[in-house]
Amino acid sequence: MAKFIKKRGKGSPGINTASLPDIVFMLLFFFMVVTKLRDAELKVRVVTPFGTELTKLEEKSLVNTIFVGRPVEKFQAIYGTKPRMQLGDKFAEPVEIPLFLERFRVKIPEAQRPKITTSLRVDGKVTMGIVQDIKTELRKANQLKINYSTKKRPDAL
Amino acid sequence: MSKSKVRDMMKNEINAGSMADIAFLLLIFFLVTTTLVEDSGITVKLPPWSTEEPDITKLKTRNVYSVLVNAQNQLLVRGQVMRVEELRKNAKEFIVNPTARPDYAEKPKNALIMLKNDRGTNYATYITVYNELKGAYNELWDDMSSRKYGVAYSEDLPVAWKKSIKEEIPMVLSEAEPTAFGKEN
Numbered sequence: 001m002a003k004f005i006k007k008r009g010k011g012s013p014g015i016n017t018a019s020l021p022d023i024v025f026m027l028l029f030f031f032m033v034v035t036k037l038r039d040a041e042l043k044v045r046v047v048t049p050f051g052t053e054l055t056k057l058e059e060k061s062l063v064n065t066i067f068v069g070r071p072v073e074k075f076q077a078i079y080g081t082k083p084r085m086q087l088g089d090k091f092a093e094p095v096e097i098p099l100f101l102e103r104f105r106v107k108i109p110e111a112q113r114p115k116i117t118t119s120l121r122v123d124g125k126v127t128m129g130i131v132q133d134i135k136t137e138l139r140k141a142n143q144l145k146i147n148y149s150t151k152k153r154p155d156a157l
Numbered sequence: 158m159s160k161s162k163v164r165d166m167m168k169n170e171i172n173a174g175s176m177a178d179i180a181f182l183l184l185i186f187f188l189v190t191t192t193l194v195e196d197s198g199i200t201v202k203l204p205p206w207s208t209e210e211p212d213i214t215k216l217k218t219r220n221v222y223s224v225l226v227n228a229q230n231q232l233l234v235r236g237q238v239m240r241v242e243e244l245r246k247n248a249k250e251f252i253v254n255p256t257a258r259p260d261y262a263e264k265p266k267n268a269l270i271m272l273k274n275d276r277g278t279n280y281a282t283y284i285t286v287y288n289e290l291k292g293a294y295n296e297l298w299d300d301m302s303s304r305k306y307g308v309a310y311s312e313d314l315p316v317a318w319k320k321s322i323k324e325e326i327p328m329v330l331s332e333a334e335p336t337a338f339g340k341e342n
Binding site: 016026029050051052053056082083119123124129130131132135136138140144145148149152 | 171183184198200202204205206228274275277278280281287288295335337339340
């Protein structure tokens with residue numbers, strides 16, 4: 001009996017904080033990675049249309065993205081409201097696509113290059129003219145695997 | 158005596174050496190599982206670039222399923238106005254031709270879909286039309302796959318199965334150079 005009393009008398013040891021740095025670092029790494037993975041700042045407004053026959057894009061490292069849409073409000077003073085294309089993090093013209101693709105291609109091991117997919121994230125309200133120009137450039141640059149980015153339609157047509 | 162020794166050890170702190178391991182485990186778990194915006198869409202294989210005009214004179218008219226989309230987002234399918242909602246069913250009927258109509262495709266193998274739009278066509282409309290045409294083929298592949306192999310069609314099927322299905326019903330979708338009548342925005 002006396003033994004038990006003795007144990008309680010010592011009081012509880014303080015909470016061990018040795019693992020706190022680990023947890024903090026974990027959170028830090030997590031947020032670092034999450035923010036880094038996010039796409040470049042979108043300078044155009046893109047609301048992709050709906051579809052039902054979707055395929056998922058595997059292997060994000062083999063995907064490059066072209067954005068098309070109207071410039072967001074803060075860029076409208078400079079770039080107007082006509083639909084524009086965004087490559088990487090800046091506005092570009094369709095003629096710049098081959099260079100953009102080549103820059104992406106050299107970073108990929110040669111064996112995987114045929115698997116490179118170009119994802120076209122195009123706003124639904126854009127007309128086909130600019131999309132057609134982009135497609136022509138892609139064909140000229142021999143980048144034939146493309147993916148029209150679409151959202152899953154909540155209900156079937 | 159030996160018992161009291163054990164109790165003395167209980168005063169020590171809990172060993173936190175493995176905490177870092179657990180933390181890293183969690184970190185790696187989140188790293189692997191976090192997918193931000195799930196990227197999905199309609200995958201298309203573009204034809205290689207060539208300046209030559211394709212020769213369409215060899216094709217029989219009955220095998221060509223022409224879909225025109227104008228700048229007002231209206232559909233003209235084989236010379237007839239059609240709503241997008243009807244397109245999938247109509248395309249399927251055209252490809253399979255179950256009633257052996259003389260103006261529909263001879264065989265699914267011979268069917269060719271020709272899609273032509275205007276530079277002023279809405280992108281959303283174009284995607285909807287493309288989606289419906291792809292959906293028609295997907296449904297046909299599904300039917301055939303369940304008939305032959307008893308499973309629905311998916312990309313995970315054995316390569317030989319997929320090949321035999323696609324040999325029977327190949328998806329031939331040709332996109333013509335768009336017209337430029339409509340206003341672009």
